[in-house]
Amino acid sequence: MSTIEMAARAASSGEESQAAARQKKFREETETVLSAFRREKLSSRGIDWVVTLFLIGVHVAALFAFVPAFFSWSGLAIGLILHWLTCSIGICLGFHRYLAHKSLKLKGPAEFFCLMCGCLSGEGSPLTWAATHRLHHQRSDLDGDPHSPVRETGWWAHMLWLFPRRSSEASRLLMKRYIPELAERPLMLFFEKTFPLWLWGSGLVLLAAGWAAGGWQLGVSWLVWGMGVRMVAAYHSTWFVNSATHLWGYRNYDTRDESRNLWWVAILAYGEGWHNNHHAHPAIAPAGHKWWEFDITWWSISFLKLIGQAYDVKDRLPKGRGADETEMPEIATA
Numbered sequence: 001m002s003t004i005e006m007a008a009r010a011a012s013s014g015e016e017s018q019a020a021a022r023q024k025k026f027r028e029e030t031e032t033v034l035s036a037f038r039r040e041k042l043s044s045r046g047i048d049w050v051v052t053l054f055l056i057g058v059h060v061a062a063l064f065a066f067v068p069a070f071f072s073w074s075g076l077a078i079g080l081i082l083h084w085l086t087c088s089i090g091i092c093l094g095f096h097r098y099l100a101h102k103s104l105k106l107k108g109p110a111e112f113f114c115l116m117c118g119c120l121s122g123e124g125s126p127l128t129w130a131a132t133h134r135l136h137h138q139r140s141d142l143d144g145d146p147h148s149p150v151r152e153t154g155w156w157a158h159m160l161w162l163f164p165r166r167s168s169e170a171s172r173l174l175m176k177r178y179i180p181e182l183a184e185r186p187l188m189l190f191f192e193k194t195f196p197l198w199l200w201g202s203g204l205v206l207l208a209a210g211w212a213a214g215g216w217q218l219g220v221s222w223l224v225w226g227m228g229v230r231m232v233a234a235y236h237s238t239w240f241v242n243s244a245t246h247l248w249g250y251r252n253y254d255t256r257d258e259s260r261n262l263w264w265v266a267i268l269a270y271g272e273g274w275h276n277n278h279h280a281h282p283a284i285a286p287a288g289h290k291w292w293e294f295d296i297t298w299w300s301i302s303f304l305k306l307i308g309q310a311y312d313v314k315d316r317l318p319k320g321r322g323a324d325e326t327e328m329p330e331i332a333t334a
């Protein structure tokens, strides 16, 4: 073998070993991320007590709605308005369709407002929400799906998946893998640092405004209905998208996961219940693909487009692949 051939062979084997090392590192990092969301980790790594106690506390606060002294019509109205603002504008539009899927672009004021509403929902930071959701789409109903009711149980997918403690390394890799283009943006870093302040601040504002408007009893009423009841209702509305719409309903599209369209989740979660449509076409902004599948969040997107705050909205299904054009195999709907 000539000297040149020996040098070429050595270089080639060096490249192969580098590629093998890269692949090994990639597999190890993948395992770190996926294992962070497996159910068995709930017992081995323990509970995230900050999240768990916070969620229990919000549910306990909502129970004060049963105390007649804390009911007020103004409190109920505030709760309903904040439910729509945080759940539809914040989570469905801001965190989900805008951040996680890039179904539309937003001008600065609308972007700030939608992400702020998302922070007021109490569903964590925009970056963690978007990264976890992208993982769900990549692994839906497979190993590593953070909340699959098919692989695990309905309760796991509904809320128990939120309770395990996840390592900072798993969180870092989740961000690096799934939202690299978002993680460095100054506005995202701003909300990443300040998201709890918006939530706690809004509670204090409600308490103080109610007290100023009608005394301490009204202040507590606005807090109970505007924070406790509203947040519990909004939590379960969005959680039903993870649990119920991978279990019950009908399918327009033959996707590889178990996603389904469920009318009552579409009402509670402002259009997100058309989940089989969404899994089939995740980047499309409207979630309703048949004329009667109404999507309340889409109405808000249309309004933002009308006033020039939303643009480049992806609203066209690929030709021949709409809900009325796709051949569906016979399937038993639950």
Ligand SMILES: [Zn+2]
Binding pocket: 136, 140, 241, 242, 246, 259, 275, 279
């Ligand atoms: Zn899903």
Ligand SMILES: [Zn+2]
Binding pocket: 096, 100, 101, 133, 137, 278, 282
């Ligand atoms: Zn999605």
